[in-house]
Amino acid sequence: MPELPEVETVRRGLEKLVIGKEVKSVTVLWDNIVQAPGGVADFVHRMPGQSLLSVERIGKFLIFNWTDVAWIAHLRMEGKYLYVPTTESVDAYSHVILHLTDGYDLRYRDVRKFGRIHMVDKNQLEQAINALNLGPEPKDLTTVYLKGKLEKRKRPIKGVLLDQSVIAGIGNIYADEVLYAAKVHPEQAANTLTDPEIQAIVDASQAIIGHAVEVGGTTIRSYTNAFGENGHYQQYLQAYGRTGKPCARCGTPIEKISVSQRGSHFCPNCQKVHG
The missing domain is CATH 3.20.190.10 (MutM-like, N-terminal)
Known part of the structure; x- marks a missing residue:
């Protein structure tokens, strides 16, 4: 999507x-x-x-x-x-x-x-x-806002990032990339995230979405722009679609699991559940 x-x-x-x-x-x-x-x-x-x-x-x-x-x-x-x-x-x-x-x-x-x-x-x-009930886009995220949205949510953080009423614009690809960059496990309960982890998610969301816009988005299967051209962010993916490939940080093979009914890619060494 x-x-x-x-x-x-x-x-x-x-x-x-x-x-x-x-x-x-x-x-x-x-x-x-x-x-x-x-x-x-x-x-x-x-x-x-x-x-x-x-x-x-x-x-x-x-x-x-x-x-x-x-x-x-x-x-x-x-x-x-x-x-x-x-x-x-x-x-x-x-x-x-x-x-x-x-x-x-x-x-x-x-x-x-x-x-x-x-x-x-x-x-x-x-x-x-x-009536669309959309949350702010990544560029407008603040740690205070996101912390307030997470503190009463027991759902996995991956599912919360996909909730357009919390953050508008992030889908499955960029949720995996954000959590990988922030070193947060996709199954971590949202209300158990630490302040540094929340800040890392905010920073990663803004950096990754901003970079992806600059290079025309990600082409995985059929996406093209209005000129029929592919995006280029797939060249920078660190987690999404990299099942079995080595983590760029530690070399551990990237794994794929189902979280909130979506395929989720992560490094089992760098992204661990805590609390």
Whole structure:
């Protein structure tokens, strides 16, 4: 699933490619992806004539600001946006197509069909964003905030890092990387973390997410940016996807277990449960 760095990279690409473009007509080939006040018919009726003013991001969500409406969009597992000539053939995985007045299409492509585009009136956007119940992004984390969120949570810290109401934007890949960098076991109960461990998680979250944004995110399977390019952070992964490979710190083979129903990679020597 694209996490904050990948979604931010997609946002930047869309900003370069599609800002100022006007919608001529719309084709929706998989209704479940679109959510609108009046259903798909409302979406198809209202989008023509809309120009894209800006693309913002909150956590893993993209916010498309059109002339009169807005989208809150989530890529889920494998969603991506393509800016291609209208004359280019439409493949079986392109489900929402905006035909633009410049002779190009903005196509939402999603192999698994899990992504969503939620259209709202501009005056309802703030309310819709608040309803997402998102916590701060890593760049805005403080030790005081995170300590307050952890002190009553007995869940494994890995599960808490994946909770978007606590921290927005971190998913499975970066949670593993953050905990590895902080030397915290993914099964450590959140309310038993020490102050230095909490500080280490805050520092690692900010450093790792910041670096991943700089290099265009992580491409593990199918993720590409709006230009069809892969990310590069996979070259820097220390834990995620490295089962059986030596820990960069101590040489112990990286192990993989299930924590909060997610595959979790860690060094059993550097990251030990305590307390």
